[in-house]
Amino acid sequence: MNPRQLQVCLAVAAGLLGLGLFAPCMTLHPAFGDITPLVRLLKPDLTAPSTYSILEGIRSMFDEGSIFIGVVVLLFSVVFPIWKLGVYFMAAARRARGLDTGASVRWVNQLGKWSMLDVFVLAVLVVAIKGLPGGSRVAIEWGAAAFCASVLLSIYISLHIGGQRNSVASEAAED
């Protein structure tokens, strides 16, 4: 994959990440077992579906006082993926100029295993909420698919960019 193709893939991954963070990620459909119709009649707002994006989910964690979990999810679902893509963008630009991709790419690849934590957090959230009593259910929205696609695409990019020394630079060094 040449640097230009890498940059296009990185732009797509960043776009998907943006969609994954801002677009609806999951919708919670509350239910109250046998008395759901009655609750729907008397207090419809309790049974109204709630849709969350990842960022809204993080904000609600902060609002409800779950600061530690909120910070962890913010770091590994928002900050780290953006930083990782930034490092790859810089690496692609360096490769385009015949330079080594730089130490930061090796750092990112070392920390790469953490990038799956965001998927893990999402899965745990879904399982946790799906386990609610009363027939409440969670519907996964397209924002989650965009987020996962961004993660997978960034993994694919890392395979092509991963700390390789550019051939031009290598040849120059050998000379």
Added chain:
Amino acid sequence: MAENTSTESPPAPSPFYYGVPLLIVLAVGAVFFLGEKDGNEDKAAPSRKVVVGKDYYVLVTVMEFHPAKQGGASWDAGNSAPDLYYQLSWNGKTIYHTENDVVKNVLIAKWFGLGANVSVMDLRKVLSSEGQRLSPRNLIKAASIFVEPNGELVIRAYDDDPLRDDFAGGCAIPLADLEPGDNAYFIDAEGKPTRDRARMAADRGGLKRFVLRVVDSAQPVEKLVEALR
């Protein structure tokens, strides 16, 4: 000199590249934010008229009387406030009334489009798996009308009294002028309904204003419940 030039490293790229993904993510977020804002503005836009040839539920959700009857007499003995109820007539027939749901001793009465008189004892029957079932459609407390081009809905307001109910005012509203949602009407100096609050009669007496809620009856039950409550 030529050898030195060929072995020189090209300049490193600008640090700007680190920020490119952040800019893209923020741009996507801005598009979402603007899209949501436009959506909210669309929701706040005035609703269109009712559709001729469709069925709707109608009810008065708010009704206000002047502090005195037309002519200046007080409503009830002891200077107490009136007991409000209303009737809806369509095609010359009374199709809905709240004589069994009088709001006592008020100048502003409110009614809801949903309700059930369920006692605590009956509630157990409703909640039990073998018990009675409440159907939302059976709980709708509104009149059903069919919108025709020249159709009219007549609203009559009364003060409920033990001997003879006092007529507080009334008016006819062309059905085609109604809008889905809440339609606020004010009674002007001539006793006619107007949507212009500035034309409302200040001290005419009797019926002062009311809000007529119009709900598309073809909606799913969940939306009907939300619209009528």
